[in-house]
Amino acid sequence: MWSRISKLSPLQILLIFVVVAFLIRFPFFFRDYVDHDESTFILMGQALFDGYLPYTKYWDLKPPMVFYFFAGIIAVFGKSMIAIRAAGSLVVALTAFYSYKLSRAYLDKIASFFVGLLTIYLLSLFGAMQGVMSEHLAALPLVVGMFYLTKKHTTKNLILAGFLFGLAINFRLNLAYAIFFVNAFVCLHAGLNKAGIKKGVFLSIGSILAVIFSLLPYILTDQLALIKTSVIDASIAYSAASKQTLKTLPLILVVALLCGLAYKFIRPKENRFNFYLLLSMLFGQAIMFLISGKVNGHYLIQVFPFLLIIFVGLISKIPFPKKFNKIAPKLIIALFILLPMESYLEIATVVDSKKKYDRLYNGEGYNTAHYLMEHYGTELPKNSFYLNEHIGYWILNTMPPTAITMHPSNLVRETTFEHVENIQKDPLSELKYILEVKKPNFIVVDEDRNQLRGDSIVFDYYKNSLEKYFTLEKEFTPDKSVKIYKRKSIAVQ
Known part of the structure; x- marks a missing residue:
């Protein structure tokens, strides 16, 4: 099993992730809703397709890029829940693939493969993960942006990473906190000098370009004030009204514990930039949760890919006995088969709907x-x-x-x-x-x-x-x- 994984090409790994994501999520293609937020995104996307810019005739407080995504799916495929959920599955598969690629900066190929595979599972199961949430859409550019920051810091890579971070913010506004800490780390890593400031400027240029791209319809129609009131002010008011800071502490403690263990056991002896880059992202997200004062299950989508790198890295450091290593492949396969129990139960729901109403949609x-x-x-x-x-x-x-x-x-x-x-x-x-x-x-x-x-x-x-x-x-x-x-x-x- 290990040798087969080590011989897989990037394209083969991507195809495996696409197949796994679709298999796990396919039974949920027919459910009416998984989370009320997704239903709102669909309606806002439909309104945009019908000619109404978000926040004009119809309103929700999410950034506009979320609604552009859903409007795009409706424009291409029509009113199809299957198309929306399939697009979400593809987003999850791509996030898993880039989680794998990002992990290669920290772990070997086999461990990185399991980071990608676990990303699919955690972004598809346990709670309101089976729909298409704004966190799913934000996680993809966030992970890809981090991947480019682990590469050579050319002007092109820095602007591209910044642009991807800007897209992530345009899907999930609160990610601005995490991205601020990442940008600050990149600037300060080698000391506050000309080279560090230059990197920060290029990252910021990319992010600003993404924001301008997202807001272009409002700039052209002289409705930019809607973004401040509907997205920024409304989000701040919502966060203040629903803040429960104490409930965020368990998650923050888990993040702190994993980061502490990573520092002790998997910190590299040389070239530690990538390691501290990962910690800066996790620290930024911990601050994000603390400031927002709220942790819903689907909020974790945007932190899972980074936590999994540390989790799998720590597991790979455990000196398992040789006997366990022989049975490990069978245990892992059994675990991955049993984990999607929600998918198996949903199949029964789809079958029952077909029998009762003569339709798969339920x-x-x-x-x-x-x-x-x-x-x-x-x-x-x-x-x-x-x-x-x-x-x-x-x-x-x-x-x-x-x-x-x-x-x-x-x-x-x-x-x-x-x-x-x-x-x-x-x-x-x-x-x-x-x-x-x-x-x-x-x-x-x-x-x-x-x-x-x-x-x-x-x-x-x-x-x-x-x-x-x-x-x-x-x-x-x-x-x-x-x-x-x-x-x-x-x-x-």
């Missing part, structure tokens, strides 16, 4: 949308209000009723309202506008995960409005938590 986003179209045609359901499962808008060929409801949770984030144009002054006023002016024909909600419960006043108004204007139409899921409410004025079909 989840309440599909079920509710198809129910509405089957019973009320294609027009009436277009005026619907999804408090959960909001990928249903996309399936119904419609959009949310207001700009801020592109993500259901935005409706109860009061700090967000001052950063969005053309909406009401607060959550209660916005909900009143939706229910009394926009007058949706249907409301779709998962009562167990109703976003409005976060604001008691808003939730009370919602419950009273349901009783006054709506009637229960249909319940879904075994526990009947997902419900469709129909406006009373609509005739029963």
Whole structure:
């Protein structure tokens, strides 16, 4: 096994990673949503494809490059969830491949191969990893940028690395903290001299070019102020409102522990630039998590490739007995076969959906949308209000009723309202506008995960409005938590 891996060409390794990524992620190509953020990205991408720049008619606080990606997939392949998830799988495979290439600056070929393979698994399993998250999109240019920094620091390589870092920031704004520390390290490594400053300038030029590229539509249409209010100010307000610094400490301690072990056991005796470069990236990301005060599972996507280099490097230093080395290949193969248990379970879900609904696409986003179209045609359901499962808008060929409801949770984030144009002054006023002016024909909600419960006043108004204007139409899921409410004025079909 080891000799076969050592003989693999880069192209063969890339193909292996592509196949593994697609095999693990393929069962999730048919699920309605994995994370609400992904559904919002799809809707924002669709709006962009339809001619609306992000933050104009429809709104979310992520940087615009995220929406460009989804709009690009829709432009090429049409409204295809399979195409979106397949593109995500390719992004994961490429990230794994460049994680392998980056690892070669630190580890031997076999260890680096497993860094790449584990990258696929950690970016595809355990939580909300099976969809296409902004962290997936940011991780690829981040890893490739680090790869070019381990090469000779020519002007071309430095500007390219900076450009890739700039792209990463345009997918995940908080990566600016990590990239700042990397840039500072490159400048200061050999002392604060002309050569170091020159490297920092070239890195910065690349990053600025990427930012200009991302913001070009706003520059050309004189709407650059939208970026400050919608992306920067709104992100700062969101971070401040949801900060839980203590919950970030376990992750920071793990990062610190692994870095400490790496310093003791795998620090090279000579040419330590690449080693300290890796530590500067991890230190920067630790500071990033500390400042943001929040760690969701999918946030780890952007740190996993770098932690895996240290983790695999430490494992490779363990002096295993010869008997273990003989059975290690079989154990490793068994482990990699058993790890994607979520994928196997999802296959059962796809099969069950095919039997029950005669379609592979599954989840309440599909079920509710198809129910509405089957019973009320294609027009009436277009005026619907999804408090959960909001990928249903996309399936119904419609959009949310207001700009801020592109993500259901935005409706109860009061700090967000001052950063969005053309909406009401607060959550209660916005909900009143939706229910009394926009007058949706249907409301779709998962009562167990109703976003409005976060604001008691808003939730009370919602419950009273349901009783006054709506009637229960249909319940879904075994526990009947997902419900469709129909406006009373609509005739029963």
